[in-house]
Amino acid sequence: MKKLLSALALAAVVAPVWAATQTVTLGVPSMHCAMCPVTVKNALSKVDGVSKIDVSLEKRDAVVTYDDAKTNTQKLTKATEDAGYPSSVKQ
Numbered sequence: 588m589k590k591l592l593s594a595l596a597l598a599a600v601v602a603p604v605w606a607a608t609q610t611v612t613l614g615v616p617s618m619h620c621a622m623c624p625v626t627v628k629n630a631l632s633k634v635d636g637v638s639k640i641d642v643s644l645e646k647r648d649a650v651v652t653y654d655d656a657k658t659n660t661q662k663l664t665k666a667t668e669d670a671g672y673p674s675s676v677k678q
C-alpha cells in the first residue's frame with residue numbers, strides 16, 4: 588500500500604511534464620498583403636503557451652507551435668479571428 592501511494596505521489600509530481608508541445612497549421616484565407624501576416628503573428632504571439640509562429644502569406648497559413656497544457660486550437664483560431672483574420676485548422 589505504501590508503495591502504491593508513493594507511486595501515485597510520483598505521478599502527481601510528474602504530471603505537468605505530460606503536457607506536450609503541439610504544432611498546428613491554421614489556414615488564414617483572408618491574408619492578402621505583406622502586413623496581414625504581421626497582424627496574424629502578433630495576435631498569435633499574445634496567446635499564452637505559444638512558442639513558435641511561422642506565417643506564410645503565399646500559402647495563407649500559419650504554423651503554430653504551442654503547449655497543449657496552456658492553450659488549444661480553439662484559442663488560436665479565436666485569436667486570429669479577433670484580429671480580423673478568421674482561421675481554421677488545416678489537415
Ligand SMILES: [Cu+2]
Nearest residue numbers: 619620622623
Ligand atoms: Cu494585409
